[in-house]
Amino acid sequence: MVAAMALVSVSDAGWWELVNGSTAWQDGVFFSLAALYGLIATASFIQVVRIQYRVPEYGWTTQKIFQHVIIDLPGLAFFTTYAMLALFWAEISYQARDLET
Structure with a gap:
């Protein structure tokens, strides 16, 4: 039941x-x-x-790690900025739903 x-x-x-x-x-x-x-x-x-x-x-050297950071950092910064922008837009959109026009 x-x-x-x-x-x-x-x-x-x-x-x-x-x-x-x-x-x-x-x-x-x-x-x-x-x-x-x-x-x-x-x-x-x-x-x-x-x-x-x-x-x-083929171990990790300081030069390889530094090179990977330099190569990957712009992409990570772009992705993080884009994700923050998308989250900000979603939050504004969510809050705007409750407002009367």
Whole structure:
């Protein structure tokens, strides 16, 4: 009976309202994504260490790291600025919805 009522409430309210209003769902999604990103970061770090041990003559030098920073920095700065601009625009758009014209 409770399960049938839960299904009716989910179909009446819509699944998004149920998930959006539940802090347990939001915390679960947040922690799941954090665990997934942590797993990917750990696997990537292990791969870098394995490569460094297998081929030590191609190790990381200060010059290579400095070169990568110089090459990647403009792209990262552009992407970050673009993302901040998009988020700013979305926030203004969201706030403008509530204003009467």
